[in-house]
Amino acid sequence: MRSQSFDGELLAYMRRKSDRFKFGSAGSYPSDKAQWEAYLSLLHQKVNATKQIPDNFSRFTIKRKSGLTANELATVILLRKVNDNIRKAYGIKQPSRGEITHEVAQLLHENTTKHVIKVDIKSFFESVPISQIYKQLEQDRKLSTLTLHLVSDFLRLCKKHQFHGVPRGLSLSATLAELHVRDLDRQIRNIPGVYHVNRYVDDITIFCFKDAEETSKKIREILRSFGLRLNSSKCKTYSVHMECSLKCPAPKLCPHNACEVKVSNKTQTLELLGYAYEFKRENGSKKNVVSIRLSRKKIARMKTRIVRSFDNFRLTGDAAMLLRRIKYLAGNHMLKSSQNRGRLRAGIFYSYMHCDLKDPGFVSQLRDLDGFLRARIANSTRAALNPLSLSNAARLGRVSFHAAVAHRITSKSGPHGIDSVKECWKYG
Secondary structure, eight states: OGGGOOOHHHHGGGOOTTHHHHHTTSTTSOOSHHHHHHHHHHHHHHHHHHOOOOOOEEEEEETTEEEEEEOSHHHHHHHHHHHHHHHHHHTOOOOOHHHHHHHHHHHHHSOSOEEEEEEEEETTGGGOOHHHHHHHHHHHTOSOHHHHHHHHHHHHHHHHTTOSSOOBTOHHHHHHHHHHTTTHHHHHHTSTTEEEEEEETTEEEEEESSOHHHHHHHHHHHHHHTTOEEOGGGOEEEEEBOSBOTTOSOTTTOOSTTOSSBOOOOEEEEEETTEEEEEESBOOSSSOOOEEEEOHHHHHHHHHHHHHHHHHHHHHOOHHHHHHHHHHHHSEEEEEOTTSSOEEEEEHHHHTTTSOTTOHHHHHHHHHHHHHHHHHHHHHHTOSSSOOOHHHHHHHHTOOHHHHHHSOOEEEEOSTTHHHHHGGGTTO
């Protein structure tokens, strides 16, 4: 199990460029190759001797859900290595948000009779049975002895910090949760009538052509067998069919245009992973029309961050930081990869590439965000405390959500300072 070793050479692959900006203020942060080799060699010796993960975590709470964040570089590197060992040993690979978005859009475009069941797992991370997972890891014998010791120590720390299941905020927690439900998707796919399943952490989207109520009942039974429950308030079923109802007494003989059991052809909206899919309840003659826009939750979050940015400016008077925040929020960025893989593109255009500017609804959303921003700028110039100068207001006025998408306006940036840009947006 050479690849699972914790020697300095392999630990070096766990470094990220962003680490320098998070931990660089500490005097012990390595500054050159020789210092890195010495640092990782010492870390290798310590972990071999203690078989423990340093306990330097901070607890945080977002929307009544608690998690942990690691405060020291050594802990971060070891957690990444343990996580990497498990994912490679078990072949864990989650579908990307972009892949799921594309698949859902393609399936909704098909003019076939279908039900779409959106399921949200309640308290997913908190429901992970850590003792059961560790026993399974031991039985499978896919991990090195040291990796198993470190997993055991991580689970001990979870209990020490009074967590049920695994804490949010750590990639190792997500991997252990995936291990727990690695057979869940297959069992749901085996339900009669189900022909496609997508899961992104705790959000599951199921496409089926049989009775939706019966399918939902079987999904609940499967989740219970994994010790999981549905978040009923976030679960919903959408149906798409021919002009007549699915309850038509003679679906094979019915000419549809004479059916007395017709359904209303209202538009329905499926919100998933920041997108809103708008489609009608009735199938089209060919390909169904599906409009993909920003979800209401995403728009609300953007507006909240605009407000918090201006609130922070009112307290600090830092116009340069306000401009950076608004540009970051309403623009696109070229970020240096943390693993020397060139540059990564991020921002509103690249994060929502499936939205189409030809769609008047999406354009309206962008214009609405621009209008909201303009209103905040105008209000800030009239504020009693730290009013925004007209020159800074003019600079902010040139920032536009619509322009960033239409013209793919992109700026180059590295990870330096991003944490300070996002500071006032925490938990919102």
